[in-house]
Amino acid sequence: MKLKIAKLSVLLWTLAITLQSCQDFLETDPESFIEPENYYKTEEQVFTALVGVYNTLSDTRGGSPLYGGDYLHQMGAEGEEGYYRHTPQRNIVGQFLYNASVPSISNFWDRLYRGINDANMLLSKIDGADMNENNREMYRSEALFLRGYFYYMLVTHFGDVPLVLEPTLTAEDAIKAVPRTPSATIYKQITSDMEMAFKNVETAVHHGHGGRISKSTVAGILARVNLHWAGHPNNETSRYEEVKKWASVVMDPGLVGTQHALNPSYEQVFINYAQDLYDISESIWEVEFWGNRTDHPRQAGGVGNYNGIRSTSASGIGVSNGNIRATATLFFMYEDNDIRRDWAIAPFDYKDDGTKEYRTDNETQIWGRYSGKFRREYETVSPKTSFTPINFPLLRYSDVLLMFAEAENYLHGPTEAAISAINTVRNRAQATPLEGTNLPTNQDEFLLFIKEERARELCFESLRRGDLIRWNDYVESIEAMVSTYEYSTTVAASTKSIIVNLRNIEPKHMLWPIPTKELMLNSLLVQNKGW
Known part of the structure; x- marks a missing residue:
């Protein structure tokens, strides 16, 4: 662990104000563009553009659609673990009163496609830059991975979405006449890009921090992508082999160049995020934020404000x-x-x-x-x-262990290896290990335990909604949670009124609606069922 001397988003702050970044010129009026053919000429320009692709994750513009804001608290990522505590509102996705015109969903879609377009532009221009060849392949790989992650976010929230692999002047133009691509095709593209990226990105030890994509990042997210592909609604169960394979890669220091292990203190993992400390053994990938906006604009975020303990x-x-x-x-x-x-x-x-x-x-x-x-x-x-x-965690080592256990259980049942992975997580928590009479007797029993262990370990890290959907448990779990409040005599009336409102959940909420704005721009798009 060491002090975060230089975060990725700050490393090139001087460059960012002297060289126009990819993110900036793609959002500037045409008359002030730095034309793409006049950019991407040097290694500095390419790296600045790459930082622009990374910033898709942390950008706080346009309604803060990703980890800079809305996705942390308004968009239902908590599943049955948590709820948005304010009075029911029609623009809060997690309250199931929304429609296809809600701004946060439109901003989410728009920001991801802008990030995809930024990545596509970099990928199309990088071969023309005068730069070190090793860095060229590393930057190319990072852009491929990020594009894949953005598509993963889209396909898990909307289902079939347009697949765009070439740059256009604006992200809006990119999808004006592109139909929805089947989810299976999207997943194939994601995994292909990420597997290619794995070959050329550096190790976590080389970077020394979790803000930049490493071999461990790529392998761990490949496990997650394949886990979702294996589950509902695609049910490509053959992908469980890939989940186990890529989780095992992270667990093998010889393959990722980094020895991963859990921090002995669960609390310290999150204190590190608040104090700008790195622990690459546990925190494999995180979204970087920095400062308080009194000195560097737009580097600070909302983690701990939107999703913290209320304070004035x-x-x-x-x-x-x-x-x-x-x-x-x-x-x-x-x-x-x-x-x-x-x-x-x-x-x-x-x-x-x-x-x-x-x-x-x-x-x-x-x-x-x-x-x-x-x-x-x-x-x-x-x-x-x-x-x-x-900072906000996107991948922790405990998640890798739990993904490995789930895949191993699907393939072979509650084996010694699967039990060991679970117990590694539980031992740190000082929770009762699975042993003796506590051992699960079959796959179903062990899967149920894994489902709850993921909640215990990973709650409020924007993973639960996706987990419940891939298990096809989303609607049932929310309804069961609501029932515990509805029939309690000890819940405050104000809390009960918020929770009971969640009975509005329907099967259609397992996918978000295609934003109304996009349907108007792209005549080839078809709305999701029920919307």
């Missing part, structure tokens, strides 16, 4: 809207001795004087707790504004 400016903790509350469903998944519970589900509220008021374990108190992983009290940047420097 008077507290000195840092402003947090605390938009996500944990559910009782998640709380009761934990054993009392599982140390993850009181970190992931905050056992206290911040008072205006900055002190903590601890909650009791009675049901009324349990059902009102905030999401607690991302805590602003640990930030070291000063002054604390409403923007935060906290």
Whole structure:
């Protein structure tokens, strides 16, 4: 672990203000363009353009559609683990009152296709640049991987989407007359690009931080992509072999050049994100944020504000809207001795004087707790504004172990290797290991345990909705969670009114609607069923 001396988004800050980045010129009016044929000439220009592709993940413009904002708290990524705590609104995707015109979904689609177009432009121009050949192949591979990740985000949220592999002047033009491509084709393109990228990206040890794509990143995300391809609605179960293969690659330091292991402290994993510390053994890939926007614009984000423990400016903790509350469903998944519970589900509220008021374990108190992983009290940047420097995890080693166990269970049942992977995660949490009479007796029993273990370990990391959908459990899980609140006599009336509203969920919500704006621009698009 070491101090984050230079984050990727800051490494080229000087370049970013002297050289026009790919992201910038693609969003500038035509008369002020740096024409593509006059750019991508030097290694500095290519790298600056690559940073622009990375910034798709952290950009806070256009409604903050990805990890800079909306996706962290408004868009239903918590599944049955958490809920948006405010009064039901029609523009909050996680409350199931929305339609195809909701801005956050349109912004999500638009930002990803802009990122894809930025990657396509770089890929089309990189061979003409005067640059080191090894760096050329590395930058090409990073752009291929990022394009694949953006398509993964699209296909898992919308199903069939237009596949665009050549650049256009604007991302909007790129899909004006392109029909939806079958999901299987999208997945084939994603995995092909990522497998190619694996050959030429550097190791995590070489980078020394998790903000840049490494061999471990590529292998771990390939496991995740194949896991979704194997599940609902595609059900390409042959892909479980690929899940196991790529998870195993991450677990083998000889193949990724890095020895991965869990940080001994679960809490420290998230303190690191707040304090600009790297731990490449555990945190394989993370979205980079930096500062507080008082010096460098747009480098800070909303992690810990939108999805933290509510606090006011008077507290000195840092402003947090605390938009996500944990559910009782998640709380009761934990054993009392599982140390993850009181970190992931905050056992206290911040008072205006900055002190903590601890909650009791009675049901009324349990059902009102905030999401607690991302805590602003640990930030070291000063002054604390409403923007935060906290990084957001995209891939942790514990996730790799759990993906390996799930694939191994599907292929061979609850083997010793699968049990060992699970117990590695549980041992850190001081939770009861799977052994003796606790051992699962069959695949179904073990899968049920894995489903809950993923919630216990990875809650509030924007993975749960996708997991529930690939297991075809999404609607049923939300309905079951709502029932626990609906019939309780100890839930506050204000909380119950929010939760009961989630009964609006329908099977159509397993895919988001194609944005109305896109249907108007592209006559070849067809809306998702039910929308």
